[in-house]
Amino acid sequence: MPAADSPRRRRSDVSEPNEQVTGLRLDQISTHVATLGDAEKFFVRYGRAVGGYLRAILQDPGATDEVMQELVLALLRRGGVAKWPGKGRFRDYLKAAARNAAITHLRRTGRQPAAAELGEVADPHSAGSAADRALLSEWQSCLLDRVWRALEGHERRTPGNICYTALKVFTEFPHEPSPRLAAIATQRTGHAVGAEAFRKQVSRARCLMAELILTEAARGVIPPTADGVEAELHELGLWSYVEDHLPDDWRTRFFSA
Template structure:
């Protein structure tokens, strides 16, 4: 997450789509930056290769390459496009080392930038990172339980008859009344949207508000911004 992540005592009820000033193309360490998204890349490699072991071998190749030469001439455009090219390249190299009977039936060249499976994995990964960042903010300022309130308000409860305050107490161990929930929830929604916007902006070469909006639409993430001032 960007170093522009707000301090624990900073409040927000609106979103700046280009707040982050740390696009991937300006990362000091290519390998260090890509490590943020290693879980997403690994999931795609497992899908392509059909084996966690083969996926891990590909990850070793990718990280070694990034440590050696960085992003190189491919340091442009979207990070997800760079990574899908890296996935195809490392998977192809790994498959070439395997006996034919051990090779996955998935066609490497069919794994393209806008493949729905890849977009779905990328979307999920960005959401997970935004949730983790919101949780970290709550750890810094537990008296403002934005993560706990928003997570319980937006995920399915195992006991539908519970009130939200009851669920938060049971699942998160936090005593909070409904009035306080109504205060925290709008701020939590806005903060989550801001953190998600930061994530998206950092994966673009030269992010503008319009480019971030387009990427959010492409990834199906616009719902997180419903009712929020941008």
């Protein structure tokens, strides 16, 4: 990875894809979500995942919209987010708030699901229900969307860097040979890209993407620790995206010993 992308010097700010990368360690972002304003932004950022969780519970688009609106009001205007204790996983906090709002709605409207189903939804530690799977899938999608936008912003800000384009082409055409992929990248960027240069750009992009995924996951784990963030990535099905592309000393490089 070139010096401009070195994790020792800079950390990609996934929360605002257009911002320059800073030099903070990941264990220094612990106050970002622990404050009211940033928790609100985090909720908005992952609202789509919360909506997917509610849809899986309620099985009614209209009811989902209604409960989502109620949840937004409760969290963003009635001090709900202020009750966030500032530690643990913010995803768990949002899941609990959404679960409680859905159960309240079901009971208020008399639309009780089967007892076993309600018990599974009501269990704060459940992990295998359809709603839980929907939340994880949508959360993963939201996180990756932010990472791709950050890669795109990095490419725009860095002349000669085509990390976003190269990785997009590579993922869209996984079975094409490098010369063909380089030709596609050349067409998209308007600049000549050779096969070897393309492979180098993909390698650098994978390392940067791994760092971006690690950073974004760390924002929702307070305080962010190497073990906690790794566990989060495993649960979200994202560990395979980073494990072969992080530096060997990533635990001490990005987190306190």
